[in-house]
Amino acid sequence: MRPAKRTTSRDVAKLAQVSRTTVSFILNNVPGVSISAATRKRVLNAAKKLNYSPNVAGRKLVSGKSYTIGLILCQSPEQIFTDAFLPQVILGVEQAAMQQGFHVLLKPVDPNDTGGYARLITENHVDGILLSGPRQDDAALMQLHRQRVPIMLMGQLPETNIPFVDVNAAAGAELAVSHLIEHGHECIGMITNAPLDYTSAQQRRDGYVKALKKAKLPVNKAMIKAGNYTPASGYDAMKALIQVNPRLTAVFVASDVVAMGAILAIKEAGLRIPQDIAVVGFDDIPLSEFFDPPLTTIRLPAFGLGWAGGERLIRLIQGDALNESSLLLESTLIPRQSSL
Amino acid sequence: MRPAKRTTSRDVAKLAQVSRTTVSFILNNVPGVSISAATRKRVLNAAKKLNYSPNVAGRKLVSGKSYTIGLILCQSPEQIFTDAFLPQVILGVEQAAMQQGFHVLLKPVDPNDTGGYARLITENHVDGILLSGPRQDDAALMQLHRQRVPIMLMGQLPETNIPFVDVNAAAGAELAVSHLIEHGHECIGMITNAPLDYTSAQQRRDGYVKALKKAKLPVNKAMIKAGNYTPASGYDAMKALIQVNPRLTAVFVASDVVAMGAILAIKEAGLRIPQDIAVVGFDDIPLSEFFDPPLTTIRLPAFGLGWAGGERLIRLIQGDALNESSLLLESTLIPRQSSL
DNA sequence: TACTTTTAGTAACACGTGTTAGTAATCATT
């Protein structure tokens, strides 16, 4: 009925005929203490024989460390549902954590009731927090930061000095739009990946604007429509864009998923891609190579982002100083037929 | 420098002028002990004032419970990268866990070195395990099961009596193929979602076979090609299928993502969908509505699967008897233009 | 009043670990 009794370090000590302290010294390879080769071997054998592994609860209690990081996802459910980008990021985080012997606690939080995750820290469940999709209005976040809780953001929060890792989305967007300009387009629309109160949407819009300005092309607010992560939002936005501006010859859609909807709208309008309207996406999801036509897009280092975030958070937890507190990862243009 | 000292139940006790025991009784609402209304109020106020929350490490140590479940993902990295189904499942798990006050520890494991997750249990990190994508050859899993560790599978392992939740993939596949048969197709190929040593691939194949037999159509092994989660594998499989069998008028692809590649192959062969070859997918990922043409597919209750898995695992952990140990969720046909 | 029951609370232990301070035995040095 009841789960088989756990084997403790005391059991190992008894079997190896030494004190519990010695067991701890040996298994943790504590530097500066001397243990004879014979007893070391005896203890290791005993540990293996009993299949001993230390109880994290006890260890956590005395050390104050939980060797767990909290991965907080502030994205809306729609984004989590549709975002093909996220799994790669998560995988990267997990990989980095595992390399350092850390675990990952996953916590999606409703963007509206942000801050419910603070309990993870106060209850000592996790040693630090990796926050994906931070929001400006997150009061709990600032509170934790003041309490010197190790925090690493994935995404930026301009007004703060909380360290972050992020993809250089603005540069990526500029890359995308410059690519269109180089191919002779002068009337280029944009559909954002998300509503504009998300910083990730702002950055991409800024890159779009910067590329236009650099080429001395006019920036027209009516040419920018907002998506909300879903293909359906891309479909609606594209329809509106075509209707408002018949001179349109190209569109930058700041999310491949949203672009999928936009492409459908273009086809339904009887226009050809890329001959009538060229399309460039953003994210390089695994499917975009198989779009019809294959989608030119910006490849983001998703796995690398997660990895860097996890690795740097753990360094922070362990008290190592980061030589530069934040990190911007660069992206690459993947040219395919939708813009050529 | 050092993180502000934690407030413990001792601090609360001191402020409220009572013993630590009393604090514990009140905050945990222990039944059967009598506490005057006055002191109860005093303690609650003190706790609130000090912003006290109990340290899980201490609690875990004495109770043996961690109020955490381990979500083990045995999928290969390719699948995790491309599987749009997974985020919804994870969200469901988290939701169910949260409702019961549990946390979710995420652990992707390499399918080759399965069993690395056993440490989560022996180290007492988690109270139970929710295993997505179980493999037949997973010795560590059986070992844990014998030790009476609470385990819930997402997906089935035919030879065992470990409780599971799963989607009735066989029935879903049958639905898909029957739909094609009803529309007059007699020469129907199949591309699996994964190599055939995955049970999820077997189940879908079995549904395909069953539908053919029911309609007294011949089953031809050469008409079944294996995919491996990626669109590229669908592309290759479809090319092979067309080459081998020119009479083909329909194909059932047991994954929307893989279907995306198959669709490209069909178009490149100069064939039209659905006039020359009808296509039915599986999963109903958010994008499939926006495929060209929109993809007929089987919708799975992804969120519900995760939710049920989490909820039932927690019931298991808490010692509740499940009235039926396992659960099969049904799926729905979503007819769209790719088969009409 | 004398006895029992209920109320309101506490002291002390257990959980399993890491770590500091200390102790005997052995070895090296003068």
Place this chain on the structure above:
DNA sequence: AATGATTACTAACACGTGTTACTAAAAGTA
């Protein structure tokens, strides 16, 4: 041979909590 240093270990404490066994006072009962 006497002293000091090193080796090889151990006893005891601390971490923060839940819980059992107990007590002293108050209330109820005969």
